[in-house]
Amino acid sequence: MEMRDFDSPAKNTWCPGCNNFGILAAVKQVLAELVNSGEARPEEIVILSGVGCHGKISDYIRVNSFYCLHGRTVPPAMGIKVANQRLKIIAFSGDGDAYAEGISHVVHAARRNLNMTLVVHDNEVFALTTSQVTPTTKRGFRTKSAPKGSFEAPLNPLHLMLSCGATFVARGFSGDPRHLRSILMEAVRHRGFSFIDVIQECVTFNPIKEKYLPKIYDLNKEGHDVTNFSAAWERASEVERIPIGIFYRVERETYEKQLLGERILAEEKPIPSIKKALQEFI
Amino acid sequence: MQEVSLLIGGQAGDGMMRAAELIGRIFNRLGLYAFVINDYGSLIRGGHNFCKIRAADRQIWHHRESVELIAAVNQDTIARHQKELTGDGRVLYDEGAAKYEGPHEPLPIPLTTMVQEVGGISIMKNSAMIGAIASLYGVPLSVVEEVINRAYGEKAAKNIELVKRGYEFAAKNFKPILKVEPVKRDPTPLISGAESLALGAVKAGMKLYITYPMTPSTAILNYLGPAQDELGILLIHPENEIAVANMALGAAYAGVRTMVGTAGGGFALMQEAFSMAGQAEIPVVFVVGQRVAPAVGAPTYTAQADLKFLLNAGHGEFPRIAVAPGDPEEAFVKTGEAMNLAWKYQSPAIVLVDKHLLESYMSIGIDENKVAVEPPEFAMGQEEYRRYRFTASGVSPLAFPGQKGAVVKVTSYEHDEYGYAEETADGIQKMQEKRLRKLSSIILDLKGRETVKIHGDPAAENLVVAWGSTKGAILEAMSLVNRPLKFLQIIYLSPFPEWEVSRHLSKARDVLLVEGNLTGQLGSLITEQTGFRIKKAVLKNDGRPFDPVSLAEKIKEAFGWK
Numbered sequence: 060m061e062m063r064d065f066d067s068p069a070k071n072t073w074c075p076g077c078n079n080f081g082i083l084a085a086v087k088q089v090l091a092e093l094v095n096s097g098e099a100r101p102e103e104i105v106i107l108s109g110v111g112c113h114g115k116i117s118d119y120i121r122v123n124s125f126y127c128l129h130g131r132t133v134p135p136a137m138g139i140k141v142a143n144q145r146l147k148i149i150a151f152s153g154d155g156d157a158y159a160e161g162i163s164h165v166v167h168a169a170r171r172n173l174n175m176t177l178v179v180h181d182n183e184v185f186a187l188t189t190s191q192v193t194p195t196t197k198r199g200f201r202t203k204s205a206p207k208g209s210f211e212a213p214l215n216p217l218h219l220m221l222s223c224g225a226t227f228v229a230r231g232f233s234g235d236p237r238h239l240r241s242i243l244m245e246a247v248r249h250r251g252f253s254f255i256d257v258i259q260e261c262v263t264f265n266p267i268k269e270k271y272l273p274k275i276y277d278l279n280k281e282g283h284d285v286t287n288f289s290a291a292w293e294r295a296s297e298v299e300r301i302p303i304g305i306f307y308r309v310e311r312e313t314y315e316k317q318l319l320g321e322r323i324l325a326e327e328k329p330i331p332s333i334k335k336a337l338q339e340f341i
Numbered sequence: 342m343q344e345v346s347l348l349i350g351g352q353a354g355d356g357m358m359r360a361a362e363l364i365g366r367i368f369n370r371l372g373l374y375a376f377v378i379n380d381y382g383s384l385i386r387g388g389h390n391f392c393k394i395r396a397a398d399r400q401i402w403h404h405r406e407s408v409e410l411i412a413a414v415n416q417d418t419i420a421r422h423q424k425e426l427t428g429d430g431r432v433l434y435d436e437g438a439a440k441y442e443g444p445h446e447p448l449p450i451p452l453t454t455m456v457q458e459v460g461g462i463s464i465m466k467n468s469a470m471i472g473a474i475a476s477l478y479g480v481p482l483s484v485v486e487e488v489i490n491r492a493y494g495e496k497a498a499k500n501i502e503l504v505k506r507g508y509e510f511a512a513k514n515f516k517p518i519l520k521v522e523p524v525k526r527d528p529t530p531l532i533s534g535a536e537s538l539a540l541g542a543v544k545a546g547m548k549l550y551i552t553y554p555m556t557p558s559t560a561i562l563n564y565l566g567p568a569q570d571e572l573g574i575l576l577i578h579p580e581n582e583i584a585v586a587n588m589a590l591g592a593a594y595a596g597v598r599t600m601v602g603t604a605g606g607g608f609a610l611m612q613e614a615f616s617m618a619g620q621a622e623i624p625v626v627f628v629v630g631q632r633v634a635p636a637v638g639a640p641t642y643t644a645q646a647d648l649k650f651l652l653n654a655g656h657g658e659f660p661r662i663a664v665a666p667g668d669p670e671e672a673f674v675k676t677g678e679a680m681n682l683a684w685k686y687q688s689p690a691i692v693l694v695d696k697h698l699l700e701s702y703m704s705i706g707i708d709e710n711k712v713a714v715e716p717p718e719f720a721m722g723q724e725e726y727r728r729y730r731f732t733a734s735g736v737s738p739l740a741f742p743g744q745k746g747a748v749v750k751v752t753s754y755e756h757d758e759y760g761y762a763e764e765t766a767d768g769i770q771k772m773q774e775k776r777l778r779k780l781s782s783i784i785l786d787l788k789g790r791e792t793v794k795i796h797g798d799p800a801a802e803n804l805v806v807a808w809g810s811t812k813g814a815i816l817e818a819m820s821l822v823n824r825p826l827k828f829l830q831i832i833y834l835s836p837f838p839e840w841e842v843s844r845h846l847s848k849a850r851d852v853l854l855v856e857g858n859l860t861g862q863l864g865s866l867i868t869e870q871t872g873f874r875i876k877k878a879v880l881k882n883d884g885r886p887f888d889p890v891s892l893a894e895k896i897k898e899a900f901g902w903k
Binding site: 067068069100102103105110115117118121122123124125126127128131133134135136137138139140141142143145146163164166167318319324325327329330332333334335336337340341 | 369370528529530531532536540543544545546547548549551568571572573575577579580581583584585586587588589590591592593594595596597598599613614617707709714741742743744745746747748749750751752753754759760761762
């Protein structure tokens, strides 16, 4: 399969120059590679997305999709995985979606090590609603909901995920789609909860690319040990230079294996009779 | 005519609820029909718990307020319930924990000492109490032992010993109340609404139950948790109700029949997902157990005040199925039906129950053949799959992710036939109409099912109208009224069976509404749906089910029969 086999008939309404285009292309490449390598059949891939600019990705890829309520990308993903663990789950979320409205679900999915990938389009702003603060908005950033500049301490998503027990924690940069594609491929191949926070420019409301670009470096090229939790934590604390790449990757039993073993709930027939169960009440 | 009515009480943690259930099982085992209700506060240890057990040689639907025996493991129980004793009532009590000197006949028994003698723990007092109660009613010891052995399995030995001691002590020291005669009949389960509705869902193909603990629906969790392997299902308890409902949407999208359970407050949190089930046409069954509201209310007490909330829940317009069973047998059948209808019409379904139905036990026949999986329409053929294909019935054939060649796109946004977002005026209107066409299809289907039940004298001109668990108290009250009386029990609340309700209302001369709320919610639904206005009502919202005896008086009063 090729990227274009995943093209959808939906008209794309992202802003001209939107960084989501780069993410979309990376995703389609990864999907094609998954199919071509025999790791997944096209009908066994399900993507999910929340509400916000990022969410439209469900419409822009011709593949099974679940276009969720705001903040709720993770619970349906868990429902789908429990129903049929053969399905490959990739969920997309925004920083408002994942860290404001739906943060509780993200925390628990990481803790459970549900085998899925969560990609957060983190542009540090509510964009589709025309510029308000999110939990990752930097201090001093002016928006309609913080006209004097945000005074709240921003959340560090990598620290959050590390402390919640995510087994794959990475950061991408929408300004480097090739790198993003490679960590996305690794994330999708990871057995467990894989998380990528994508630093993303919003060309309309938060044009940060020029500011961030000189600071960005690939930590996996600097001898970072991805199995070392403390090292991952240290790297995730850096602000002068901004590391991208895989911070942390370990193996741990997944949620669905512990819950289901090899069962595929969607293919199981109901028990033919409840006679025995009723007998217990007599 | 044999009739037994007793109360057993103590603190939370004294095992009163378990004891009451077992006493109910003992009578059920003898062929009597039993009814067991529990009453407890929102705490784990201390406070006051009591249960009433009624049994008779005919089908009964409810307990009675008055009892001929109080069995107390503490002083508090006697003080609180003395007034509920009949004239010749007796008080059986643990002399190590309480005192009683009359006016009713005192039956002191050394439960505390008995437990110490066998080296048991305090909660085992209830086994000795069960033994004493069985003796007072002339129940053969072997029947009691059988029930206790089944309940406690390997851990039964000490309890059996205490049952014997209680039994023998009572036989030696007390005059029996009566000798219960075994009744020969086909055995029926003694089952709660929670248990039977869970089994109905299983029989209709439920494979996944997702829930967050909340009284009274926790009773379903407590049954399905330990029983899940035997029933071939899975139970999940995620982080909150919002996760529960959204997870259910995901599982159903992937082809698994899924039910969620909650109470009114939990459902309030699920509403957005409920609306999405309507929009995305994902079948999920929501069991909502009513308790006293608003807000946290009185968590462990019953109510019928969430009807209008449920029928209007979720933003936007979409078909919903809402059914309110009135007893465990109906809970079995109608929950199964709700699951089938949800899947046939790809719409959310609500099973509206309450604490009284979910947690009370009742001897009632359950025919498992009344529920089977009714398959929905699946997509076949070679053409490109359209999840929301326009059809005359409004129902688009189903496919699930994993099906070769199908791209299955569901969405919370308004959408076109393929599931891509749609914002044109024409596109929006067409899809809204498509979803609402399903309503006519559901109504057509419901016309072939039991949407209401008529009890009593079908020709009577005096009509009582009610829904849900008040059924039991009304049936019992009717037997006390002794006048021609008809009872219209409304089982389906959405789509509303106006074709049935209008017919019965137009034939009635005098109509009385009975509801566990103070605003007459069913009454106003009837007015909205049929134009009839019911002027007389017996309403209350005090957390307690209706007492048949006082309800009978109120019915007589309302119809001018006093």
